[in-house]
Amino acid sequence: MNDKVFTKPIKKHFEFDEEVAAVFDDMLKRSVPFYGESQKITKFFALKSIKEESIVYDLGSSTASLLISIAKDLAVDARLIGLDNSEAMLEQARKKAQAFGVSIELENADILEYDYKDADLFISNFTLQFIRPLVREELVKKIYDSLKSDGIFIFSEKVISHHSKLNKDLIECYYDYKKEQGYSEYEIVQKREALENVLVPYSEDENIKMAKNCGFKHCEVIFRWANFATFIAIK
Numbered sequence: 547m548n549d550k551v552f553t554k555p556i557k558k559h560f561e562f563d564e565e566v567a568a569v570f571d572d573m574l575k576r577s578v579p580f581y582g583e584s585q586k587i588t589k590f591f592a593l594k595s596i597k598e599e600s601i602v603y604d605l606g607s608s609t610a611s612l613l614i615s616i617a618k619d620l621a622v623d624a625r626l627i628g629l630d631n632s633e634a635m636l637e638q639a640r641k642k643a644q645a646f647g648v649s650i651e652l653e654n655a656d657i658l659e660y661d662y663k664d665a666d667l668f669i670s671n672f673t674l675q676f677i678r679p680l681v682r683e684e685l686v687k688k689i690y691d692s693l694k695s696d697g698i699f700i701f702s703e704k705v706i707s708h709h710s711k712l713n714k715d716l717i718e719c720y721y722d723y724k725k726e727q728g729y730s731e732y733e734i735v736q737k738r739e740a741l742e743n744v745l746v747p748y749s750e751d752e753n754i755k756m757a758k759n760c761g762f763k764h765c766e767v768i769f770r771w772a773n774f775a776t777f778i779a780i781k
């Protein structure tokens with residue numbers, strides 16, 4: 547279904563509710579520049595790190611697009627676990643996983659509270675940005691602690707620049723992209739308001755510093771377009 551969520555006046559902050567879940571794949575494809583490419587590169591590094599009996603977590607797995615795509619090409623027996631706290635998203639994810647006949651585990655859970663098992667890989671694409679800054683680093687530390695040695699954490703985020711002119715221009719560049727994707731000025735403004743204080747992006751540097759503060763010995767960007775970036779952190 548096409549994303550028309552912000553064509554009408556909004557009454558609330560952005561939420562991952564039924565209305566959003568129903569149009570989510572279209573929304574992400576049109577709202578995240580090179581979403582398909584960021585998924586492809588995530589999958590490339592994911593497949594390299596998954597071994598026989600590995601545990602893999604996707605935090606904020608939404609409609610499970612990424613785990614389904616990984617499951618299709620996985621040559622070993624591993625547990626692919628998607629966590630999300632939106633039942634509406636999980637319903638879409640379960641329907642898709644069944645349609646594709648892949649075996650992935652989907653759980654309704656708060657990623658901040660979850661009791662993680664030792665894992666070889668954590669993925670979190672466009673989810674940390676929705677975690678309150680006060681507890682975001684604690685979550686990354688929890689991820690670090692739950693990774694086996696040499697384990698990796700791949701995450702994608704919307705980013706900001708602390709150079710104010712560059713930041714303004716990056717936002718303008720992104721809004722041009724959204725217009726090209728068929729979103730009207732009205733939809734763009736409405737969504738921006740709904741996301742205020744809900745989606746809180748860090749800069750590229752702040753994300754890397756956060757990963758290093760949590761113990762990761764290496765963290766760098768493997769893909770970036772304007773204000774969207776994919777990072778890899780290695781334990």
Ligand SMILES: Nc1ncnc2c1ncn2[C@@H]1O[C@H](C[S@+](CC[C@H]([NH3+])C(=O)[O-])CC(=O)[O-])[C@@H](O)[C@H]1O
Nearest residue numbers: 562606607608630631632635655656657671672673
């Ligand atoms: N505390 C939380 N606990 C569990 N889930 C949460 C929490 N907070 C938010 N979520 C979930 O995190 C997901 C973020 S979307 C990820 C896209 C996906 N990774 C993709 O690549 O397609 C990002 C976006 O829409 O920009 C939603 O499904 C929320 O329900």
Ligand SMILES: O=C(O)C(=O)Cc1ccccc1
Nearest residue numbers: 573574577578704737738745
């Ligand atoms: O659409 C936006 O304005 C964004 O910042 C990215 C986004 C994409 C999908 C859900 C929430 C935010």
